[in-house]
Amino acid sequence: MAVTLKDIANKVGVSVTTVSRALAGYSDVSPTTRERIKAAATELGYFPNITAQRLRKQRTDTLGFIMPTFGARFSDPFFSEFIAGIGTEAADHEYDLLVSTHAPDSEGEANAYRRAARGGWADGLIVVRTREDDLRLRLLCEKNFPFVAFGRTDDELDFPYVDEDSEAGMEMLVQHFIDLGHRHIGFIAPPQGLMFGRYRLRGYYQTMAKNNLTVLPEWVMEGDMTQHGGAHVVKDLLTLDPRPTAVICSNDLMAIGAANRIQQQGLMVGKDIALGGFDDIPLAAFVTPPLTTLHQPIYEIGRRSCAMLINILNGRVPQNEHILLTPSLVVRESSGPMLYERR
């Protein structure tokens, strides 16, 4: 089938070894044979057998990404962007990217990580959406398997990561609403267990406290990070008396869902009620009204985590580097004008 070193060796009349060395660019091959070998290689259309190289080198030159997905209509734009980021960086360094999809915390996911951590599947892993007491991270740390996470944890585990400072981000957003005159600010939190959700929630509480504002327990609801969740949960917030004048959602998808429901109830977002999100997904600027949110450069984060992983794999970097980025506040119409200026 495919052309092998042997074919070239036969054709040129040298040994397989020589061919291998010539093609690999070793200096101990005479210029003339090297040329003849190269010529033969191009003529025959030789390309190295990746699998054989891998077996020999005991490395796969492949990165793994086990993507947490949820059921059939799963379609979080985060992942397209993130994959584009890691994929591009990986390709730039001649790494392949293996993607595997599993529901978070499922048995399938656990197996996938166990399999990966055994080695031989990929040389390193990119892990996203770190969780409290994250078994994935625990496993990888324990087995000493190379990985970089997008996200931190609170526990004793130490590992390299890139993260967004959700606490600082949320502080900007909450402060923005407070500065606009809001005092009753509802919050739609992510499901328990996600680290970034925890930071976002914490940022909310802290900023409220810092401004001497009390938070009533019923102001804080938990959503499932999807547009459905946002729509579903916000309606309870709307029935409160007094009704919050602003609602912050811990991601844009939920904010968009919430906006939809709010407007369905005849209220105007950015007028009757202020709304904020987190992520700045590309659509955030194009919904009606455009969404005030915190911008995270997902593609860049993907690239950087991947670059970090590749550095680690090549022993080029102090282990356990930590990068913490600060999101930037993007104010759009959904936050509305100063509260007392409303008509």
Add this chain to the structure above:
Amino acid sequence: MAVTLKDIANKVGVSVTTVSRALAGYSDVSPTTRERIKAAATELGYFPNITAQRLRKQRTDTLGFIMPTFGARFSDPFFSEFIAGIGTEAADHEYDLLVSTHAPDSEGEANAYRRAARGGWADGLIVVRTREDDLRLRLLCEKNFPFVAFGRTDDELDFPYVDEDSEAGMEMLVQHFIDLGHRHIGFIAPPQGLMFGRYRLRGYYQTMAKNNLTVLPEWVMEGDMTQHGGAHVVKDLLTLDPRPTAVICSNDLMAIGAANRIQQQGLMVGKDIALGGFDDIPLAAFVTPPLTTLHQPIYEIGRRSCAMLINILNGRVPQNEHILLTPSLVVRESSGPMLYERR
């Protein structure tokens, strides 16, 4: 490092061959040795070396997906959903999924396909967004490399595909608007070269013609499939005199962008102007006003294309199967009421 067959063989005191056969479940191993071997394998924590198996079997048990991406803020929700679909199906059949990202029609993409078509990278490929005169398909057909496409082509190439009948879908949508009383219907087409865009455009023209409606050239604009594109292009449509009473966008992302721009200009979607999209991305139901569109089951399409590919790889299916699905019309508020019922 890792436990190999040899380790087990040593431990049990048999040959590597026997261990291999015992573990592979061949019948010609005595029950007792088989048990001893199995016990030793579990005890030592044996797992086969995938690379070695691949080299030996001359197949990778891996599927490739070369994802067409565009720059840094690329984030089309289509891809998360599609990858979730193919990934799940692949995993169910114990295939791995290799993902590579490249700009469409770029040199990098061409290289990726050439590399894949040489073999050894993946056993088969999933191709999406077929193009007119698609070099990728031409290459794969020529090299006889197994693949399944999501999308068809017009030319002589015959290959297995799953596709959505965009023409039929668009007909439903256009007819829907016509039935509502619209006569001046603008259309935002995808960039030249994409097959599905062609079908969608054709569906529009044909349905207009079928209803004896003429289409003025200035009603048809070309957008780039993103929310930006939709927003950008729709404004020219709005300046026409008479202004179209309805605008159809060839995907939801553009429709959402268009809706944004329309409302920015003080017009109300679903009232002053009707709007339709295509795809039914999960957010379509949650924008304001909710978008009338055509539903495509992307996840399912991913699963089915992947299943088809796996069948082909295992020689289980008549080559070049064609599946054509019909999208379903989802009417939401953006199409508005009957035209003459408007206030």
Add this chain to the structure above:
DNA sequence: TTGAAAGCGCTAACAC
């Protein structure tokens, strides 16, 4: 029922 031997395609230590 078991084992020896060959080989998938490549690389590298070591001779010549």
Add this chain to the structure above:
DNA sequence: GTGTTAGCGCTTTCAA
């Protein structure tokens, strides 16, 4: 400079 040899870990004749 070049070839011999060995081996990465596995599977599969073939012979015993």
